[in-house]
Amino acid sequence: MGAEQLGFEGMPQRLYSCTPSRLNTWLDCPRRYRMTYLDRPMPSKGPRWAHNSVGSSVHNALAAWWRLPEDQRTPEAAGTLLTRGWLTDGFRDEAQSAEWRERAREMTERYVATLDPADEPLGVERTVATRTDRIAVSGRIDRLDARGPELVVVDYKTGRHVLTSDDARGSLALAIYAVAASRVLRRPCHRVELHHLPSGEVAIWEHTDESLHRHIRRAEQIAAEASAADDAYRAAVPRPRSGDDPSIDHAPHDEMFPPRPGSLCSWCDFARHCPEGREAAPRKDPWAAVLV
Numbered sequence: 001m002g003a004e005q006l007g008f009e010g011m012p013q014r015l016y017s018c019t020p021s022r023l024n025t026w027l028d029c030p031r032r033y034r035m036t037y038l039d040r041p042m043p044s045k046g047p048r049w050a051h052n053s054v055g056s057s058v059h060n061a062l063a064a065w066w067r068l069p070e071d072q073r074t075p076e077a078a079g080t081l082l083t084r085g086w087l088t089d090g091f092r093d094e095a096q097s098a099e100w101r102e103r104a105r106e107m108t109e110r111y112v113a114t115l116d117p118a119d120e121p122l123g124v125e126r127t128v129a130t131r132t133d134r135i136a137v138s139g140r141i142d143r144l145d146a147r148g149p150e151l152v153v154v155d156y157k158t159g160r161h162v163l164t165s166d167d168a169r170g171s172l173a174l175a176i177y178a179v180a181a182s183r184v185l186r187r188p189c190h191r192v193e194l195h196h197l198p199s200g201e202v203a204i205w206e207h208t209d210e211s212l213h214r215h216i217r218r219a220e221q222i223a224a225e226a227s228a229a230d231d232a233y234r235a236a237v238p239r240p241r242s243g244d245d246p247s248i249d250h251a252p253h254d255e256m257f258p259p260r261p262g263s264l265c266s267w268c269d270f271a272r273h274c275p276e277g278r279e280a281a282p283r284k285d286p287w288a289a290v291l292v
Helices: 020-028 030-037 050-067 075-084 096-111 165-170 170-186 209-236 264-268 275-280
Strands: 017-019 121-131 137-146 152-156 187-194 201-206
Touching: 017 020, 017 209, 020 030, 020 137, 020 170, 020 209, 030 209, 050 075, 050 121, 050 137, 050 152, 075 096, 075 170, 121 170, 137 170, 137 209, 152 170, 165 187, 165 201, 170 187, 170 209, 264 275
Parallel strands: 017 137, 152 187
Antiparallel strands: 121 137, 137 152, 187 201
């Protein structure tokens, strides 16, 4: 076993491998974090969400649009890609799905009409990664642009909420992407953008080196908490053995992974396994976020 794993005094500690999503899940609710990343087999989830189908369909269409030959990158082509790849999970019925397919097609075509097909991104759905002396973090960027000597991180959003520069400034994920992209491509990256397709608004933030460093320090602090809980979980939960009764609850004590009940519990995939969450907020219908 290597020194990094042993963690002897004076030796480097094992890096905590994570994504921005994993870190944010720990912040939102340690119980949901445990069910998502530690419990095996993973507890059963509830039905899929219609708003996730909308978001995934739009993201997939935009990624495919950039992969077309330049002379084929038209708004109509984006709409066709959206229609062909439409995901139907979570909608109340076929009529609701069809209505939102048309809405999504229109917003995708409207957004693409604002783009220059010749302005080739440096990356589409590009995975970037970086590490510090505490964490190894990776994530996938919707689009990475080159604007002069600088890189720009672009993130697509399809939800109802119109975003502001504060959303871009406070996003841990966008800051991590900026740092990782800069290190991978060896070019400065300070600008992050949230492109809200339903409204056409773009929320922008220009980070400084110091503000990016603050986000990385925050990521390390979150990772330290989550890593300690991971280690305690592994020590408390025996590994499954052949012949074990799968109904036996190997979950550690709740003080290690307490729930954080609130309004977001209505949207939790694991609500059926969390009495506190169900009491805090009744579960929404899978199509609730797309009702107009």
